[in-house]
Amino acid sequence: MWLTVIAVWVAEALIFLPSLAHARRDWLERKLREGQLAALAASVGAVQDDTRADLLRLAGVEAVTLREPNRTLMLARPGARPDAGQRLDIDSDMLPGALADAVGGLFRAGDVLLRVRGRSLLGDDASVAVLVHRHDLDRVLASYARHVGAISLTVAAVAGLLLYAALNRLLVRPLRRLTESLAAFRADPERAATFDPRASDDGEIAVAGRELAAMQRELRAALWRNARLAALGTAVAKISHDLRGILSPALLTAERLQMNQDPAIKRAGDTLVRAVERATDLVRRTVEFAREIPVVPARQRMDLRPVVGEAVEQARAACPALAIVNEVPDALVIDADRASMVRVLANLLRNAGEAQARQARVSAAEEAGEIVITVNDDGPGLPAEVQERLFRPFVSGGRPGSTGLGLAIVRDLMRAHGGEITLVQTGPAGTGFRLTLPRAARLPPRADAAPRPVELPG
Ligand SMILES: Nc1ncnc2c1ncn2[C@@H]1O[C@H](COP(=O)(O)OP(=O)(O)OP(=O)(O)O)[C@@H](O)[C@H]1O
Ligand SMILES: [Mg+2]
Numbered sequence: 446m447w448l449t450v451i452a453v454w455v456a457e458a459l460i461f462l463p464s465l466a467h468a469r470r471d472w473l474e475r476k477l478r479e480g481q482l483a484a485l486a487a488s489v490g491a492v493q494d495d496t497r498a499d500l501l502r503l504a505g506v507e508a509v510t511l512r513e514p515n516r517t518l519m520l521a522r523p524g525a526r527p528d529a530g531q532r533l534d535i536d537s538d539m540l541p542g543a544l545a546d547a548v549g550g551l552f553r554a555g556d557v558l559l560r561v562r563g564r565s566l567l568g569d570d571a572s573v574a575v576l577v578h579r580h581d582l583d584r585v586l587a588s589y590a591r592h593v594g595a596i597s598l599t600v601a602a603v604a605g606l607l608l609y610a611a612l613n614r615l616l617v618r619p620l621r622r623l624t625e626s627l628a629a630f631r632a633d634p635e636r637a638a639t640f641d642p643r644a645s646d647d648g649e650i651a652v653a654g655r656e657l658a659a660m661q662r663e664l665r666a667a668l669w670r671n672a673r674l675a676a677l678g679t680a681v682a683k684i685s686h687d688l689r690g691i692l693s694p695a696l697l698t699a700e701r702l703q704m705n706q707d708p709a710i711k712r713a714g715d716t717l718v719r720a721v722e723r724a725t726d727l728v729r730r731t732v733e734f735a736r737e738i739p740v741v742p743a744r745q746r747m748d749l750r751p752v753v754g755e756a757v758e759q760a761r762a763a764c765p766a767l768a769i770v771n772e773v774p775d776a777l778v779i780d781a782d783r784a785s786m787v788r789v790l791a792n793l794l795r796n797a798g799e800a801q802a803r804q805a806r807v808s809a810a811e812e813a814g815e816i817v818i819t820v821n822d823d824g825p826g827l828p829a830e831v832q833e834r835l836f837r838p839f840v841s842g843g844r845p846g847s848t849g850l851g852l853a854i855v856r857d858l859m860r861a862h863g864g865e866i867t868l869v870q871t872g873p874a875g876t877g878f879r880l881t882l883p884r885a886a887r888l889p890p891r892a893d894a895a896p897r898p899v900e901l902p903g
Pocket of ligand 2 (some may be wrong): 793795796850851852
């Protein structure tokens with residue numbers, strides 16, 4: 446409220462100053478006019494001295510001189526000298542000087558005589574000069590300032606109050622409702638009421654309210670889903686534990702079959718062992734994924750080339766047939782978590798090998814403040830059914846032994862670094878991924894950040 450009162454007051458002060466100068470000029474012009482009238486009245490026939498004095502008193506001037514081409518009229522109180530006093534020509538009185546003089550008048554004590562000169566309305570070549578007391582003018586200005594000041598204060602207070610009431614109704618109260626709802630939701634997201642966006646207009650606050658309500662609904666749904674998924678994770682862990690127990694006699698039997706002399710039975714044993722191992726591996730990796738906590742990268746500045754080298758080693762061990770070319774320049778430095786980056790690159794290279802690509806190529810460059818790493822292969826391209834949902838967990842092309850978690854983990858790791866992974870191209874000529882990393886660390890993710898919402902396939 447004070448802000449609005451002050452703003453209105455400043456605006457009024459800006460209007461007040463010129464109007465004070467105007468009031469001063471008005472007064473001076475009136476004195477010239479009234480002086481002339483007194484001079485003209487006194488010039489008619491024989492006028493008594495007393496009447497002359499009265500005319501001057503009524504006009505509020507000490508003396509007046511009216512000059513016309515063919516005559517000069519002079520009227521003065523006894524003892525007054527019409528050519529005395531400070532001179533002021535009203536025709537050359539400009540606004541800045543008039544303003545300073547008017548404001549100065551508000552603070553001036555004492556009195557001097559002022560000889561004001563101006564044109565007469567009697568004709569272009571007629572002029573008039575009056576002798577007035579300066580403090581008469583100052584008194585008028587002071588009273589004007591008092592009146593206008595009182596009115597301005599009242600207007601400012603009323604306008605301030607009205608503005609405050611309007612702001613309070615249109616801005617402060619709706620904002621307070623928004624913040625209260627936010628605070629309540631933060632304190633207890635599952636139980637706090639969803640924000641009720643009453644306003645149906647398109648104002649910013651109404652939009653913010655609707656967005657908040659939508660966000661609360663989505664977050665609550667995500668929380669609910671996460672709670673279910675956590676329960677599911679626990680169940681999967683339990684099933685996996687039991688499954689290992691159930692599968693171990695099967696594995697034992699299969700291993701016995703492997704030792705059988707009959708080649709057909711031995712082959713069946715081999716197949717059975719591989720199948721059981723794949724089953725336990727799938728369960729283990731699923732449980733690991735569900736248990737994984739949000740990644741907090743331990744960033745450090747390091748050369749990218751050796752990091753790629755380490756990933757290449759890992760991928761080669763899994764896919765010996767894949768030829769990998771490390772085209773990363775020597776001087777390129779990244780600010781990232783080493784283990785995470787090795788995991789990201791090894792995952793992508795392993796995917797290429799598993800898709801039967803013969804060659805993969807890793808290159809990198811700095812572009813507009815980002816490090817851009819590209820991984821290309823000459824494999825058969827992504828299966829169409831996988832492309833749409835590539836980065837979701839458990840989406841795989843159906844290769845035996847694949848869980849469909851690799852790219853989901855890669856995306857999590859890149860995002861934890863403030864970066865991203867995108868599929869650039871895929872087709873019979875091969876597949877290309879583009880990884881971006883901010884050059885320097887952006888806001889590090891908070892260690893206590895909420896666990897990522899798990900996206901289910903489909
Ligand atoms: N470079 C690639 N060329 C062809 N297909 C690919 C390539 N990379 C990924 N894919 C396809 O995308 C699917 C998902 O890959 P992702 O790495 O997420 O899981 P996965 O490799 O199946 O399993 P995991 O990595 O968990 O062992 C793969 O099953 C495969 O069909
Ligand atoms: Mg993979």
